[in-house]
Amino acid sequence: MFDATATRAGPTRRTFLKAGAAVGGAFLLGFHLPSAMAANAETTVFAPNAFIRIDRQGKVTLIMPQVEMGQGIYTTVAMILAEELDAAFDQVVLEAAPPNDALYANPTFRIQVTGNSNSVRAFWLPLRKAGAAARALLVEASARIWQVDPATCRTDSGEVFHDASGRKASYAALVEHTAGLTAPADPPLKSTANFKLIGQSLKRLDTPDKVNGKVIYGIDAMPPGVTFATLAACPVFGGKVGHVDDSKAKSLPGVRQIVVLDDLVAVVGDHMWAARQGLEALKITWVEGPNAAVSSDDVWKQLRAASEKEGVTARSVGDATGALSKGELIEAAYELPFLAHATMEPMNCTVHLTADSCEIWVGSQVLSRAQAVAAKITGLPLEKITVHNLLIGGGFGRRLEVDHIDKAVRIAQQVAAPVKVVWTREEDIRHDVYRPVYRDRLSATLSGGRIVGWKHRITGSSIIARWLPPAFQKGIDIDAIDSAADIPYDIPNLSVDYVRDEPPAMPTGFWRGVGPNNNVFAIESFMDELARKAGKDPVAFRRDMLGKAPRLQAVLDLAAAKAGWGNPLPPRMGRGIALQTSFGSYIATVAEAEVDEAGEIRVRRIVSAVDTGIVVNPDTVVAQVQGGLIFGLTAALYGEITIDRGRVQQSNFHDYRMLRIDQTPAIEVHLIKSGEAPGGIGETGTTAAPPALGNAIFAATGVRLRRLPIDRSLLAGRKVG
Amino acid sequence: MINLRINGDMRAVDVPGDMPLLWVLRDILGLTGTKFGCGIAQCGACTVHLDGIPVRSCLLPVGTIGERAITTIEGIAETPNGAKIQKAWLDLEVIQCGYCQSGQIMSATALLNVTPNPDDADIDAAMAGNICRCGTYVRIREAIKQAAKSV
CATH class of the missing domain: 3.30.365.10 (Aldehyde oxidase/xanthine dehydrogenase, molybdopterin binding domain)
Known part of the structure; x- marks a missing residue:
């Protein structure tokens, strides 16, 4: 799958003009990625996708296909490349990739995109192989000079060593000797036990210029x-x-x-x-x-009507219809509002x-x-x-x-x-591309303290149909059903269907947490309702149905232990649990909240246990979960965009509120050590926080919240134990 | 002409007196470290110091500043508390996207100027005007405490 060639090229590619012209005589390695979405071998497109460049001064330039927006991806991707290249991390310089789908397409989406918490998942193996291939070429070059077997050489921190003869050569010195060599097609990768960089909380490369005003947005x-x-x-x-x-x-x-x-x-x-x-x-x-008269009432009427229609089946297991016809049918519907992104940079x-x-x-x-x-x-x-x-x-x-x-x-x-x-902030809020409204209808039957029948109907806009049309197949939006069709609980009869309903007037788009936002909120809130119906503790109820999901069971146990699940709390306080397997990561989150007599909510503490496979930079993963949880709390506590006469009614931070530091709970993130392939992390906290908080509020007040943002009037004046 | 003392330098600018300092800094003087976030003093991204006191530059008419010394993120390292805050911010990896962090650092430095050993309530009071959409608040809290302890 590799078609790597070492050249002594100067600026051979137009896209390299800027750096190439300045460097000259650089070692240039292009590599090909398999296209993950290709249907078969015949249609698979091989194209160079990312680059490592080493100049004669030993500077290692890594061309970043993924963009930095605070998630730490520059550092994480650089660590992955540098690990297999065996470069000294302080010699690594980053260069943002120019626009070029042929070279830099995301292997999952086939266009140059940073999103869906997918960078590490998509580039993990390709970048390791690129680093390993480059390293193999440098070893080959030095072995030829020394006339030794490459297998007797080793590398460390940007140098090749031949220990038997005591010789060594820097990558910089080897650059000119790589000309004409062919990179191995399938270079051996390091075993995880030999990682030197991966697994360390290395300092981020993008932050020093963010404390002194030098960074350019x-x-x-x-x-x-x-x-x-x-x-x-x-x-x-x-x-x-x-x-x-x-x-x-x-x-x-x-x-x-x-x-x-x-x-x-x-x-x-x-x-x-x-x-x-x-x-x-x-x-x-x-x-x-034509939208001059549209109001939020129209939006909700249309959505609720659409959710009564039969959807397109996304997943079917056993006999859901039969199982739902026996015993008490428990039903609930959950609704999520439009949301603006409100990035701090308008x-x-x-x-x-x-x-x-x-x-x-x-x-x-x-x-x-x-x-x-x-x-x-x-x-x-x-x-x-x-x-x-x-x-x-x-x-x-x-x-x-x-x-x-x-x-x-x-x-x-x-x-x-x-x-x-x-744009002014007002324009930014009023002309966003909004997280769609969703309505999730769930129904279930119980037997012996377990779920035996399950039906989940998701109704909402299809962002995929507009944004990535080839991925919208047979009426199913793969994003809208994410974390619902693949529900982790062991349920013998289940059915998940999807009704596409485009809201009037409002443009819809991806918003941190994407499809799992509504699905995890609906499923985990409903699981809590079912646990009460079954007369079981919410943790025990879930745990008993995780026989086929050991990684999720492990994070559940860890989160429950760290949060002190089951320990008594004062009146008006409660704990809530939420589980999810979204973005390839396994997360359990316990929220602890207090509700006062006026219905105001104080989130006191959040504990998340996370299994995201191999962790490249642990501190970055923790930061992403912390920040994601706060993003989710903001949505649960405040987030709603409404329209009247076709206009968005919110305009700035006074009426589209954000969580502030004085409302921020203590947050604990516990990582599970794992040898599995890395999962995605950037959006996970956002999906986790709302159901955990809603369930905590139920525990504190007995009030079940089925809509976001949380309506304080439902909680006000509530007399509780 | 309006004369301003910015980060120790005198700068003369030919702008209307009602023009907010934010846009003088960014668009006239090229000091882009101070950020535009909301324009109505709700988010704190535009925070600078006047004689060490934090102000929202997005609503501050430049003609009202007079002799007061303006300090922006570009000059905050020259102050002892500013340098401590910057170091703690990097040591604890507070920052994600970083867009709000100029304002956060200016507010945190101003807090230490008047309250050398702030507790949680002091931090809440001083920092609640600064929004961070990435959700770095937990680390901001820790970093302020660490900076306060450092010498």
């Missing part, structure tokens, strides 16, 4: 001659610009230009303040279009468009799509469009979309200078 791009713009799209989704009175705005100091497009108006100024003042001074009449994109080139500065999770959308708008060929992918001030799925790039390029078509388009 998309919003910080300042190309020479840059102008500043902000925009207003029609507040009603799908609406258009009618009339614009710009007489006052034009006369404001610092305002340079008013750009009126079909669907938006932008003001360009000498700085963002002028642009904002100018935008506020415009009198815009909108043609609101949406922005800087564009310099000339007659024959387009230069873009942006933070994007989908670099090749960023380039493609600019090509489509401008008519320029891809190679004329340069995308500088800068660090991302929060992705969470928002930057899997390219609407901000689309708008900025269309504005830039009207502006003679480079233009930085920065």
